Amino acid sequence: MSQVAYAVRILDNAGREHCNPCDTPMEPRFKLTKGKESVAMNVTAYMSLIGSLRYLVNTRPDLDYAVGVVSRYMEALGKAHWAAVKQVLRYIKGTTGYGCSYEKGTYLKSILLGFSDSDFAGDSEDRKSTTGVIYFLGNSLVTWTSQKQKIIALSSCEAEYVAAAAAACQGVWLSRLMADLLGTKETPVKLLMDNMSAIALSRNPVHHDRSKHIDTRYHFIHECIEEGRVEVEHVGTAGQLADIFTKPLSRVKFVELRTALDVGDVQQLRG
Amino acid sequence: MQTEIQAIEANQTWEVSELPRNHKAIGLKWVFKVKKDPEGNVVKYKARLVAKGYAQRHGLDFDEVFAPVARIETVKVLLALAAHSGWEVHHMDVKSAFLNGDLWETVYVQQPPGFIVGKGDKVRLRKALYGLRQAPRAWNFKLDKELSALGFVRSKLDNTVYKRSSKDSLLIVIVYVDDLIILGPKIEDINRFKVEMKLKFNMSDLGLLSYYLGIEVNREKEE
Numbered sequence: 255m256s257q258v259a260y261a262v263r264i265l266d267n268a269g270r271e272h273c274n275p276c277d278t279p280m281e282p283r284f285k286l287t288k289g290k291e292s293v294a295m296n297v298t299a300y301m302s303l304i305g306s307l308r309y310l311v312n313t314r315p316d317l318d319y320a321v322g323v324v325s326r327y328m329e330a331l332g333k334a335h336w337a338a339v340k341q342v343l344r345y346i347k348g349t350t351g352y353g354c355s356y357e358k359g360t361y362l363k364s365i366l367l368g369f370s371d372s373d374f375a376g377d378s379e380d381r382k383s384t385t386g387v388i389y390f391l392g393n394s395l396v397t398w399t400s401q402k403q404k405i406i407a408l409s410s411c412e413a414e415y416v417a418a419a420a421a422a423c424q425g426v427w428l429s430r431l432m433a434d435l436l437g438t439k440e441t442p443v444k445l446l447m448d449n450m451s452a453i454a455l456s457r458n459p460v461h462h463d464r465s466k467h468i469d470t471r472y473h474f475i476h477e478c479i480e481e482g483r484v485e486v487e488h489v490g491t492a493g494q495l496a497d498i499f500t501k502p503l504s505r506v507k508f509v510e511l512r513t514a515l516d517v518g519d520v521q522q523l524r525g
Numbered sequence: 526m527q528t529e530i531q532a533i534e535a536n537q538t539w540e541v542s543e544l545p546r547n548h549k550a551i552g553l554k555w556v557f558k559v560k561k562d563p564e565g566n567v568v569k570y571k572a573r574l575v576a577k578g579y580a581q582r583h584g585l586d587f588d589e590v591f592a593p594v595a596r597i598e599t600v601k602v603l604l605a606l607a608a609h610s611g612w613e614v615h616h617m618d619v620k621s622a623f624l625n626g627d628l629w630e631t632v633y634v635q636q637p638p639g640f641i642v643g644k645g646d647k648v649r650l651r652k653a654l655y656g657l658r659q660a661p662r663a664w665n666f667k668l669d670k671e672l673s674a675l676g677f678v679r680s681k682l683d684n685t686v687y688k689r690s691s692k693d694s695l696l697i698v699i700v701y702v703d704d705l706i707i708l709g710p711k712i713e714d715i716n717r718f719k720v721e722m723k724l725k726f727n728m729s730d731l732g733l734l735s736y737y738l739g740i741e742v743n744r745e746k747e748e
Contacts, residue, residue, distance in 0.1 A: 255604060256741050259564070312597050313740055353741075354601075356608035394605035397598045431602060431682045435697060437690055520743055 256353025256520045257313050261346055264306045268343055275348025277509070279320035280341060280502035285378050286323060289332025301328055303339060310346070313353045315388070316512045317342065318400040319499050322384070326377075326402065353520040356394040365392055366428055368445040369489070370421035371496035372403070374410035382406050383413035386499025387421040388515070389428055395515050397424060400499035405469065412468055414452035419472040421445055422484050429483065442482055446489035453486050526555065526572040530637070532621040532727070533574065539634070539648040550633040550647045552577045553654070562736070574637050575656030581632075595685040595701045597738075603686075603699060604742070607708045614742070615707045615715050616731040617722065619668075622703030625726060626653035626663025661702065668700060671725050675718075689718075706734060 265271045307321045320342050327335050367390045375381040382405070388398040399420070407413035425443035433440040447453055455465055456475045478484040497503065498511040512518070533539070556575050560568040607614050619625070632650045653660040669679065677687040677698065687698040696709040696718055705722070707715050722728050734742050 255601070256743070258741055260740075356605045358608060358611050391602060391605045392609050394608065396602045396605045427682065428602065431599065431680070431686075432606075434680055434682055435603075435606075435686070435688060437695075 255313050257310055258350055261350045268303055270343045273344050273347050276344040277505045279317055279345040282502050282504045284502045287379055288330035315398040315515055316517050318398055322400045351519040355516055355520055366443045368421050368425050369496035370417040370447055371494055371500050372413040372417040373500040374413045384500045385417040385420050386496040388496050411451040414447055414449035415455055416472050418447055418456055419475045422475040422478045426483055443484050445484055445486050448489055448491050448494045453488055456486055529572050529574050536624045536652050538624055538652040539650050541648050550635050552635050553637050573655055576634055576654045581658050595699050596683055599683045612708050612710050613712055614734040616734040617705045617728050619703040620727040623653050623655050623660040623664045626667050628653050675721055
């Protein structure tokens with residue numbers, strides 16, 4: 255599944271069809287802040303470009319985080335933002351043939367496996383965190399999100415907990431959809447996180463000093479676990495596949511995760 | 526343009542009539558478009574007659590306008606499922622889909638530029654036209670009715686997904702306005718559904734799914 259023609263069209267429209275390709279959509283530890291330039295930037299062109307990039311994310315999970323970050327600054331543009339978008343375009347240039355591939359199942363088909371992750375206070379201005387959630391059906395990556403959280407998390411545990419709640423919502427929906435379509439019983443969704451204290455908290459939300467402020471809506475994850483709809487397990491940072499949705503990674507790590515997500519050149523696959 | 530007028534006439538979209546005093550007729554216009562495939566080659570030239578929906582007033586000319594479209598996530602889940610199970614995924618689309626929707630409201634329009642018949646230049650619409658605010662909803666309603674009649678059940682979790690199942694068969698249909706994605710374990714079921722749909726609407730059968738909403742889908746046969 256790919257959007258090759260669409261990717262090429264975006265590059266053409268942006269006048270970037272001859273740019274030099276690069277390896278990652280965003281440099282590691284890259285941060286953006288609101289633009290402070292007084293010169294007016296072409297906001298409409300930026301918005302329309304971002305809009306097209308967002309649609310491309312439908313088959314390109316590897317772009318999700320980078321596109322998410324550049325779309326946060328629609329109303330406060332600066333040169334840095336354009337530069338960041340250009341980096342994304344250069345990355346696309348080198349990977350136009352990329353897409354997701356789904357294989358014939360070797361695993362049980364109704365097994366859903368999710369990963370949730372967050373960066374803690376990744377936005378250097380408002381200190382909000384970013385949620386990354388992905389779901390596999392068997393060994394195929396079916397849904398992914400990278401989203402800035404609505405609240406300011408006070409600890410990395412809380413940020414992970416909020417991400418897990420978002421993952422639980424998605425997981426429950428997916429599991430119901432599968433059960434409905436196949437006419438089978440709803441099977442519990444397995445969710446992997448890399449934060450021990452968030453796991454402990456979701457299994458047993460004890461209201462001690464550091465977690466009593468967490469909004470009740472995020473305790474949805476706890477309810478799901480109690481009802482047996484979601485099972486949480488720990489995964490080491492190395493095995494955390496949702497990492498690519500929460501922070502810009504180094505080239506080696508980025509390529510490693512991209513391969514793990516089964517995102518690659520689908521044209522090559524065909525040949 | 527001729528094809529479009531023929532489609533409109535075949536659907537009995539309108540009838541020539543006098544405009545009652547308290548009604549206002551809505552203007553029409555022609556929209557021309559070049560259709561391309563993923564490589565950018567011209568597939569066909571298309572003319573579409575559209576109503577100037579912006580001239581419609583809420584409560585008078587239309588009421589509800591909401592119509593669901595398929596979530597891209599659902600499409601991905603189902604494609605993954607099909608890949609896992611080795612099912613075939615087929616694609617059909619309904620020609621001039623919106624012209625099939627029954628119109629609940631009384632709407633008068635001007636006759637199309639260049640194609641005026643009879644005396645009087647106003648016509649009353651029986652079926653929806655492209656551009657009318659309620660056209661997508663009217664079409665979705667019609668399609669829903671026909672799919673239900675064929676024994677399909679609309680999924681509660683995504684109301685653009687329809688399922689028809691019995692003991693030994695399963696057929697899933699995803700609806701994106703006039704695009705239908707059809708998948709299931711048995712090719713006979715898929716083919717039967719295509720025949721059933723062709724009896725109801727003017728359909729084009731696009732075979733195995735390859736290009737949908739700008740997304741290219743390639744399928745390799747297993748070795």
